[in-house]
Amino acid sequence: MDTVTVTPNPRRWWALGALVASMLTLGFDMTILNVALPTMAAELGATTGQQQWMADAYVVVFAALMLPAGLLGDRFGRRRILIVGLGIFLVGSLAGALAGNVEWVVAARAFMGVGGALVTPLALSVLPSLFGSEERTKAVGVISAASALGLPLGPIIGGWLLDHFWWGSVFLVNVPMAAIGIAACVFLLPETSDPASPKVDALSTALTATGLGALIYAIIEAPGRGWGDPLVLAMSGAAAVLITGLVLRERRVARPMLDMELLSHRGFLFSTLAATLVMFVLSGLMFVLPPYLQAVLGHDALGTGLRLLPMMGGLMVSARAAQPVVARFGPRAVVSAGLVVLAFSALLGSRTTVDSGYGFTALWLCVTGLGFGLAVVPAMDGALAALPRDRAGSGSGLLMTMRQVGAAIGIALLGSLLAGVFRDRLDVTGLPAPAADTAGDSVVAAHLIAERTGSAHLAASADSAYVHGMGVILLVCGVAALVTALLAAAFLPKATPAPATESTGPDMGVPAEDARQ
Known part of the structure; x- marks a missing residue:
């Protein structure tokens, strides 16, 4: 230090x-x-x-x-x-x-x-x-x-x-x-x-950026082109090769920029997995919820922002309360419980229908926020606490990077799944081919076409298709959270070791201690 x-x-x-x-x-x-x-x-x-x-x-x-x-x-x-x-x-x-x-x-x-x-x-x-x-x-x-x-x-x-x-x-x-x-x-x-710090590895940086970019491109383009499309297959293959090359290079160099050996620490690995999953779900939900609140329920932009507050409120409350709960029951129990709450809220949300109204949505959003906070704070603290003191800096960097990767993949994968389900469920019978193709682009586009053509049936079909797609997304999130909860319960340490870094309290986006202090 x-x-x-x-x-x-x-x-x-x-x-x-x-x-x-x-x-x-x-x-x-x-x-x-x-x-x-x-x-x-x-x-x-x-x-x-x-x-x-x-x-x-x-x-x-x-x-x-x-x-x-x-x-x-x-x-x-x-x-x-x-x-x-x-x-x-x-x-x-x-x-x-x-x-x-x-x-x-x-x-x-x-x-x-x-x-x-x-x-x-x-x-x-x-x-x-x-x-x-x-x-x-x-x-x-x-x-x-x-x-x-x-x-x-x-x-x-x-x-x-x-x-x-x-x-x-x-x-x-x-x-x-x-x-x-x-x-x-x-x-x-x-x-x-700090002139003694490792040099920036340009090749590793390039492998990270191009590998992630190729993976995200393949996931986003797949619903429109099809998973068997040559371009999608080529980008998927390129992503696998580039990311594999990154891992192999980082394992060989004397002072790696991305210290993959940190993942050999069981507590760090599974705490990082839990925190990454939470970002995966959070980013995906923040992508699919605003169109539901605006296009389906008919709220304006400010009303949409205010109606997201139950989730954020639940997150802030549980994040603040997580530390004393961890001190009483240990990180394994709290992270696992938070993921179970998150899974329950997602499964509850998957029961949303076009006629559910905002009250039901506010309920499962609040529960979702509680699950997020209970899972992410002790998961992040536990990840860093599981590391030796001299690896806390590189560990926090890897943890933050993995969380951002989880967010990017969440938006890409869950958004693409939603796009595919929406297009398959949308009834465009009677529309000219260009209008039908445009309507399938998004629920917003479908409502614009419905306004131009005066088709109440198309607007209703768009709402139904989007809510169904959102339900599928929430079901996937719920299953993913439940599987991660089981892994956390099985493999996370029972108690947090004596912290090697200064505690900073609840944190949604900043590591407990920077690598270079």
Whole structure:
């Protein structure tokens, strides 16, 4: 561990405020787009697959670049790379706000992912230069809380913006926040580095990015093209080869960027699996729920954001309560119970019908949030606590990367399954071929075609097909959560070892301790 003597300075709290603003922006950017997707689908003519790319472009790049981004900060200066990351995020947000078509939105989101990957690991790594050991835990906890708070704020802020401005405002809101962060970093943060850190492995970074990208492409394109399509098969094969090449390379190098040997620790492996599964389900649900609330139930964007609060509320409450429960019953029992609650809520939600109304939805969303919080907090803490002290940093990096991979695959796989079920169930009898093909793109597109043709039958069929598809998604989530609960109950350690890292309390998006403290 680096030990840094810090002279108390009132400016450190202003600097922390800037970092909090940066993490808050990144936090709600993970969910703000979900509320905007139905509106963007209508105005840009985006298919379900294109909506998946708008959501996934950010997450795939974020996951692929997070580890090398942390190493770049170590070697070339954390403040410098943090400023660069915020600048890239700002430019990407501006480009997204001004984009005129789906392709430019996807490109802007990918560019923002580069910025997000640079900011996230470095926001924590600059804290030792600002705070002494007595204050550092509190500072890390504040940043962790800001990242978590962004999740429920995203849908509400996005909904309000969409009700008052055009869809590009969900990107434009990032610009002033990022600009404040840049200014604060320039004037308030000292420069720190660690020249002894491992070098950035360009080949491993390229293998990660291309392997993930090929896998996500195959999953998203499969419903439209078919799993037997030559392009889908080629991309699936390429993904398998690239990811295998990454694993083999990382096992050979002396100082790996992605330390695969960490997965040999049973507690770390199964805790990481649980946390990854939770992100898989959460990201998938956040993708499929807004169209249901907007297109099927008829709520506006702000109403949709507010109606997602039961899930976020349940998540925040259970995350805060998880630590004392773990102290009483142990992480294995709490993680397993959280996953069982998550499975129950998903199976309950799969019983949703077109006529269920929001009351039933709010019920299972609240239970879903409770399950999320009970599972993810002790799973993340248990993953890091299972590692030797000198591996906590690389372990937190691998844990965060796996969680982001889970999120990307959740959006791709669950979104693609939904798209396939929706298209198969939609009744387009009597529609001209072009209109029928467009209606099958998404529930939003089907409602637009129904309005143009005056077909109440098509609108009703679209609602029924989408709710059925959402039920299938929830059923898959429930089974996955139940299987993971059984694995956690069988293989997680009974008790958490003495923590090797400073505890930061509940955290939805930031590791308990950064690799480079």
